[in-house]
Amino acid sequence: MVMRSMRRTTIFLVGILGFTALPSVGQQAAAGNKVVQITGLVGVRTNASGNLTLENGSLQFASSGTKVSVPIHSVEDVITENDSQRVFRGTFGTLTMFAPYGGGRFLSLFRSKIDTLTIQYRDTDGGLHGAIFTMPLGKADRFKKDLVAQGARTSIPMQDDSGSSNSKPDAAKEKKP
Amino acid sequence: MKHIPYSATLAFLLLSAHAAPARLHAQAAPPPAKKASAIQVLMIQSDEIKMPAEFQISIYENLIQQLEKQGGFQHVYREGDHNADGAADLVVLHSNVRGFKKGSEMARNVTTVSGKTSIDIHCQFTDRDGKSVLERDLNGKVQFFGGNLRATFDFAKKAAKLAHDNFAANSVS
Numbered sequence: 001m002v003m004r005s006m007r008r009t010t011i012f013l014v015g016i017l018g019f020t021a022l023p024s025v026g027q028q029a030a031a032g033n034k035v036v037q038i039t040g041l042v043g044v045r046t047n048a049s050g051n052l053t054l055e056n057g058s059l060q061f062a063s064s065g066t067k068v069s070v071p072i073h074s075v076e077d078v079i080t081e082n083d084s085q086r087v088f089r090g091t092f093g094t095l096t097m098f099a100p101y102g103g104g105r106f107l108s109l110f111r112s113k114i115d116t117l118t119i120q121y122r123d124t125d126g127g128l129h130g131a132i133f134t135m136p137l138g139k140a141d142r143f144k145k146d147l148v149a150q151g152a153r154t155s156i157p158m159q160d161d162s163g164s165s166n167s168k169p170d171a172a173k174e175k176k177p
Numbered sequence: 178m179k180h181i182p183y184s185a186t187l188a189f190l191l192l193s194a195h196a197a198p199a200r201l202h203a204q205a206a207p208p209p210a211k212k213a214s215a216i217q218v219l220m221i222q223s224d225e226i227k228m229p230a231e232f233q234i235s236i237y238e239n240l241i242q243q244l245e246k247q248g249g250f251q252h253v254y255r256e257g258d259h260n261a262d263g264a265a266d267l268v269v270l271h272s273n274v275r276g277f278k279k280g281s282e283m284a285r286n287v288t289t290v291s292g293k294t295s296i297d298i299h300c301q302f303t304d305r306d307g308k309s310v311l312e313r314d315l316n317g318k319v320q321f322f323g324g325n326l327r328a329t330f331d332f333a334k335k336a337a338k339l340a341h342d343n344f345a346a347n348s349v350s
Binding site for chain 1: 256
């Protein structure tokens with residue numbers, strides 16, 4: 001009886017791992033400027049995924065049915081940081097917490113590293129806004145470089161030789177938990 | 178004749194019983210706060226405590242969202258908004274980070290008891306002239322479920338409720 005339950009749990013966990021491994025591999029290949037807007041853009045719901053681009057002197061976030069544009073000259077600060085997030089997120093991630101024999105806790109150990117891009121900008125009335133985006137590891141620094149090159153300001157200047165997230169100034173680095 | 182001392186004692190007891198809660202109520206009641214039709218939220222300051230920018234931004238944006246959601250203010254202005262200059266009765270919310278502990282979502286999920294993220298913020302409400310009208314220390318935390326940024330949401334809800342209860346025109350005080 002116990003053996004059968006253990007086998008079932010093992011199959012459950014292996015099934016979940018296999019199910020999620022394939023999309024994550026595909027996601028990295030087709031990443032581009034795919035980002036998740038955590039909060040801040042007016043008219044965009046939280047945790048909305050979409051495309052972040054620099055077009056015609058403005059920062060554009062395009063999600064399903066929504067397109068928000070922020071003029072780059074109004075961006076007052078750009079900061080990049082590192083973080084990590086659960087591989088199994090959302091409703092599915094919550095459901096895994098109810099997996100038997102601590103399976104949910106085990107799955108919590110699977111985490112993916114991400115970059116965080118935080119911007120501060122002013123609207124036409126002078127009101128200060130902030131927006132947070134997460135993107136695949138290594139993309140944020142490049143994006144920040146492009147933003148700064150097109151006129152955005154930053155309180156933490158980029159290092160010229162920074163090709164990866166590891167070469168950021170100490171002030172910008174987020175301490176790992 | 179016998180009834181007079183009895184009635185007097187009863188009257189005295191009733192009077193003292195009535196007076197005691199009233200006195201307690203008078204002690205516990207907060208000073209009447211000025212009602213305001215508009216509130217302006219300033220960017221979160223964390224000069225003494227190092228806090229990642231994403232937390233600062235998240236607190237600021239969540240505060241504005243929660244204040245708008247709670248209602249009671251005709252306008253919720255952001256820092257630097259020129260329209261706030263013309264607002265007649267405006268309160269300004271200054272938030273200063275006094276403590277920050279970044280926990281770990283993974284530790285929370287795995288152990289349940291460790292990995293708590295907590296934020297302690299000193300909130301000061303001032304009038305247009307910068308005179309303080311209310312000061313309070315609030316905290317935000319995430320103990321079990323959710324990412325670290327959820328602590329900012331927890332704080333924002335408490336701060337918005339404090340503002341609503343003390344300054345909103347339609348608050349029940």
